[in-house]
Amino acid sequence: MALAVAVLLAATAQVGRAGDVEAGRQKSALCAACHGPDGNATAPGVPSIAGQPNFFTHWQLIKYRDGRRKDAQMSAPAQNLSDTDMADLAAFYEAQRPRPRGSKTEPARVAEGRRLAALHHCTSCHRPDLSGQQQVPRLAGQDLDYLLKLLRSFKAKTATDLDGLMTMSAQPLHDEDIVNLVHFLASLGAETP
Amino acid sequence: MRRTLVIALTVLLLGVVASWLIPVQAQQPAAPPPWKQGQPAELASSPLAPVPQPPSPKAPGEILVDKIKVPTGFKVELWAHGINNARVMTWGSKGTLFVSSRVAGNVYAVVDKGGTREVKTIAKGLNLPNGVAFRDGVLYVAEIHRITKMVGIEDKLDAPPAMEVVYDTLPKDVPHGWKYLAFGPDGKLYFNIGAPCNICIPPDTHANISRVNPDGTGFEYFAHGVRNSVGFDWHPVTKELYFATHARDWLGEDLPSDRLDVAAKKGLHFGFPFCHQGDTPDPEFGKGRSCGEFATPLLKTGPHVAGNGVEFYTGSMFPAAYKNRIFLAQRGSWNRSQKIGFRVMMVTLNPGGAPTYEPFAEGWLQGGDIWGRPVYTRQMKDGSLLISDDYAGAIFRVTYQP
Numbered sequence: 319m320a321l322a323v324a325v326l327l328a329a330t331a332q333v334g335r336a337g338d339v340e341a342g343r344q345k346s347a348l349c350a351a352c353h354g355p356d357g358n359a360t361a362p363g364v365p366s367i368a369g370q371p372n373f374f375t376h377w378q379l380i381k382y383r384d385g386r387r388k389d390a391q392m393s394a395p396a397q398n399l400s401d402t403d404m405a406d407l408a409a410f411y412e413a414q415r416p417r418p419r420g421s422k423t424e425p426a427r428v429a430e431g432r433r434l435a436a437l438h439h440c441t442s443c444h445r446p447d448l449s450g451q452q453q454v455p456r457l458a459g460q461d462l463d464y465l466l467k468l469l470r471s472f473k474a475k476t477a478t479d480l481d482g483l484m485t486m487s488a489q490p491l492h493d494e495d496i497v498n499l500v501h502f503l504a505s506l507g508a509e510t511p
Numbered sequence: 512m513r514r515t516l517v518i519a520l521t522v523l524l525l526g527v528v529a530s531w532l533i534p535v536q537a538q539q540p541a542a543p544p545p546w547k548q549g550q551p552a553e554l555a556s557s558p559l560a561p562v563p564q565p566p567s568p569k570a571p572g573e574i575l576v577d578k579i580k581v582p583t584g585f586k587v588e589l590w591a592h593g594i595n596n597a598r599v600m601t602w603g604s605k606g607t608l609f610v611s612s613r614v615a616g617n618v619y620a621v622v623d624k625g626g627t628r629e630v631k632t633i634a635k636g637l638n639l640p641n642g643v644a645f646r647d648g649v650l651y652v653a654e655i656h657r658i659t660k661m662v663g664i665e666d667k668l669d670a671p672p673a674m675e676v677v678y679d680t681l682p683k684d685v686p687h688g689w690k691y692l693a694f695g696p697d698g699k700l701y702f703n704i705g706a707p708c709n710i711c712i713p714p715d716t717h718a719n720i721s722r723v724n725p726d727g728t729g730f731e732y733f734a735h736g737v738r739n740s741v742g743f744d745w746h747p748v749t750k751e752l753y754f755a756t757h758a759r760d761w762l763g764e765d766l767p768s769d770r771l772d773v774a775a776k777k778g779l780h781f782g783f784p785f786c787h788q789g790d791t792p793d794p795e796f797g798k799g800r801s802c803g804e805f806a807t808p809l810l811k812t813g814p815h816v817a818g819n820g821v822e823f824y825t826g827s828m829f830p831a832a833y834k835n836r837i838f839l840a841q842r843g844s845w846n847r848s849q850k851i852g853f854r855v856m857m858v859t860l861n862p863g864g865a866p867t868y869e870p871f872a873e874g875w876l877q878g879g880d881i882w883g884r885p886v887y888t889r890q891m892k893d894g895s896l897l898i899s900d901d902y903a904g905a906i907f908r909v910t911y912q913p
Contacts, residue, residue, distance in 0.1 A: 376566035377614075384616055384636035401567055401595075408566070439543045443560075452563035480614050482685025483544050 337372065342410025345403055348395055357411045362421075363463040369416030373453040376408035377480055386478060421462035421504040431502025434495055438487060448506055453480055458506035465500040545686035548709040549795075550761045561845045562881070564614050568595045568904020575882050578874040581909060584830075587872065590897060590908035591621055591628040597899045597906060599691065599820075600889035601643045601650075603665040608889070609633075609650055611643040613689050613901065618643060618652055620668045621906070633664065633671045639685070641741065642692025642702055646725065653690035653702050656683045658723070678727040682707070682716055687739040696750040700725055705739030710759045710784055712796060718783050720754060720774070736780040736805060737772075742821040742887065746860075747835055751775050753809070755818035755839060758787055760846040767791050769816050770808035771839065771858060771866075779806045810866050815844035816852035820887035826894025829911045835860070838871060838888045840898065843881065850876055855885050855898060872898065872909065 346355075349367075353359045357368030367375060381387035382396035383404075399407075435441060435448070443454045450456035457465065471477035472488035473496065479485065491499070542548060546561050571592050579587045596615035600608055608621040618634040634640070634652065642653025650661045657679035661672050677700075682688065687705025695701050699722040706718040720734040720743070734752070743754035752774045758767045767787030774781075782789065782805035784796040789807035792800065812818050820840035824833045836857050843852035854873035858866050875883045883903035888896055896909040 373563055373566055380566060380615070386616055386636050405567055439547065442544055442547050453566075482688075486542075486685070487544065 337376075337405035337407070337409025339406075339409050339413045341402075342406035342408070345406055346410055349407065352391060356414045358414070358417045359419075359461065362461060363467065365461055365464045366416060366419060366459075367411045368414035369449075370411055370456050371450050371452055371454065372408045372412040374408075374450060374455045375411050376404050377453050379404040379407065381478075381480075416456065416459060418459040418507055419461045419504065423462065423501045423505040427498045427501035428505045429502075431498040431500070431505075434491075434499050435502055438491070438495075438499075440487075440499070443483065448503060457503045460503060462500055462504035465503055466496065469496045469500060542708075545708050546760070548711065548761075549759060554761065559846050559848065562843075562884075562902075564596060565902065565904075566595075568593050568597075569883075569902075573882070574900075574903050574905050575874075575877075576907060578877060578882070579872055579907065580874045581872050584913060585909055585911050588908050588910070589905060591630065591906040593904060594619055594621070594630055594899075594906065595904045596901050597886075597904055598641055598901050599643050599887050600897055600899055600906070601645045602889070602892075603645050603650070604648065605665045607665050607668065608897075608906075609643050609645060609664075610899065610906070611641050611652070613639050613641045616640065618650075620664075622668070631668050633661070633668060634674065639689040641689040644692045644694055644700060646694055649725075651677065651692060651700060651725070653692035655685060655688040655690070656681050658692065658700065658702070658727075660725075676727075677725065678723050678730065680730070682714075684717070687717075689741065691741045691743060693743065694725075695722065695752070696745050697722075698725070699723065699729070701733065701743065701752070703737065703740045705737075705741075706783060709761065710793065710796065712784060720752070731777075733777050734774045734779055734781060736783045736785075738783040742819045742840070744821045744823050744837070746773075747823050747825050749775075753821055753823075753837060755812070755821050756781065756783075757817055758814070759784070759793070760815070762787070762794070763814075764847050764849065765814045768808075768811035768814050769818050771810040771812050771818065771821070771837070772806065773809050774806075780804070781806050781808075810858060810868060812839065812841070812856070812868070813851060815847040817842040817844060818852075818856075820855075820885075820899075822888045822890065824890065824896070826890050826896075828894025829896075830913075832859075833857075838896065840885045840888050842884045842886045842901070843876065850879060850881065852876075853881055853884060855888065872907075875900070 352364050353367050359366045379396055382392045444457055445451055448458040472484045576589045596612035597610050598613055599611040610619040616637045617632050618640055620631045620633050622629045638654040640652050640654045644651045648663055650664045652659050658677040659674035660677050684707035686707045690702040692702045701722045703720050704717050706713040719732045720737055722733050723730040737756055740754040740756045745752055754772055756770050758769045784793055785800040786792055786802040786805050788811050790802050818839050819842050822838045824836045836859050839856045841852035841854055844850050853876035855871045857871040858868055860866050883900040885898050886901045887899045898907045
């Protein structure tokens with residue numbers, strides 16, 4: 319009954335198809351230039367996207383396409399992505415194994431950052447091991463420079479997340495707290511225990 | 512900032528790990544994310560969390576329309592799909608169905624081409640644009656922080672006009688900041704400004720239903736103490752406002768009940784955050800207050816059911832007994848280990864007695880699993896009923912044949 323009535327339109331004919339890892343791999347060449355062939359970036363300031371939850375990557379691509387998240391490198395290529403492309407890319411990167419970035423961290427800052435991560439409830443959404451889930455990104459082992467820039471942007475209210483929670487959460491942070499937090503996050507192994 | 516501090520300290524007093532107290536006094540901690548506020552310490556490791564919104568709509572084969580059960584004589588069909596995060600539906604004057612979304616940031620136009628439906632995205636990148644209302648050729652859109660309008664939109668679906676600001680003196684808080692928007696019988700635009708938290712003493716500007724003239728003048732609060740109402744309608748005869756409210760979380764599996772209320776006049780207070788479901792003082796904020804101070808619910812609709820769409824049936828396709836019944840679409844629970852809701856209920860008002868409350872359409876919940884979430888309804892001209900599903904990104908149509 320459902321199919322008899324359902325209307326498949328050219329523009330939306332492929333909506334809802336679950337992302338295909340292999341198709342995503344084939345579509346990832348442009349992404350690989352900065353994020354690495356398997357989503358593990360090496361250049362400071364560029365985030366690794368290997369092992370990011372499927373929903374997170376997909377939602378970020380939607381936001382870049384629609385102008386809700388802006389970036390000199392990302393905004394333009396996102397314009398050309400179809401919904402299926404986004405689903406495939408998100409599936410591909412979720413299936414890749416994240417590696418630690420090896421950002422240089424200071425033990426005293428790591429210790430203080432660990433305390434702050436609990437105090438400021440980071441672990442409530444990002445999970446106790448900071449591995450992320452659903453629409454919430456993995457932070458463990460992420461590039462320090464990238465995390466620093468992004469968290470400062472949330473504090474400055476120039477970055478937006480899907481539901482506004484990060485903007486709220488960043489407001490009580492002093493810049494020193496932000497630095498300590500990102501040292502802690504960057505120090506973590508990227509593997510989920 | 513002071514408000515944040517008050518909330519944060521309250522949370523601490525509620526018994527979050529005592530060893531945090533000393534470092535915390537030296538610096539301001541963030542309040543927990545709103546969905547976690549008010550969670551008792553013994554539930555700190557609870558796996559319950561809001562259901563994530565999928566980034567893309569389901570394909571027709573994944574939309575289990577055959578699982579939806581309706582009363583005898585009624586039939587359900589999949590009317591449209593591929594509408595990411597489809598929420599509120601409102602009719603244009605020339606047969607276009609305008610559909611909002613929430614986190615997808617889009618507004619859609621669905622054009623019925625006689626057996627086929629075409630979906631066009633007419634606005635994107637918006638700030639949780641849940642509210643859409645149409646009058647005199649103008650589509651009004653409510654985002655978190657503003658209400659805008661698109662004049663003459665129905666003739667320009669492929670080249671939509673600019674969004675002109677109607678009213679933008681609104682809080683920017685995201686939690687419970689998305690709005691339902693509808694024209695009242697007085698010609699004013701009504702919308703909610705929800706509490707920016709699970710449970711807190713809200714700022715005076717929040718936890719209400721407000722109204723403003725369509726030209727942006729005459730803003731005023733209409734109802735107070737409303738935690739978050741994202742669905743309301745006016746009785747076709749009495750013209751009184753009926754609205755659904757989501758109750759607070761983390762007070763247990765069965766407490767407190769969500770509610771359906773009627774506001775016969777402006778200025779009533781419906782209890783939040785002091786009193787829940789008309790008879791249960793909040794364990795923290797209810798101290799020193801009495802439930803007798805506040806308006807009582809017309810109907811307790813059940814714990815955590817998340818009633819969204821409220822619509823009086825005024826059509827002629829359904830049996831005569833359906834006239835002026837309320838359809839209440841319940842998006843369903845997250846803060847309950849046994850899921851509840853995920854259905855469209857109907858409420859029959861009985862003069863002088865308690866309303867009758869019974870299921871109309873259910874089946875989005877199968878065992879412990881959900882495949883969709885019914886969120887709003889909208890009658891068609893022929894008296895059939897559309898049901899939007901923001902999880903599947905689809906719209907269903909319910910018809911009746913004796």
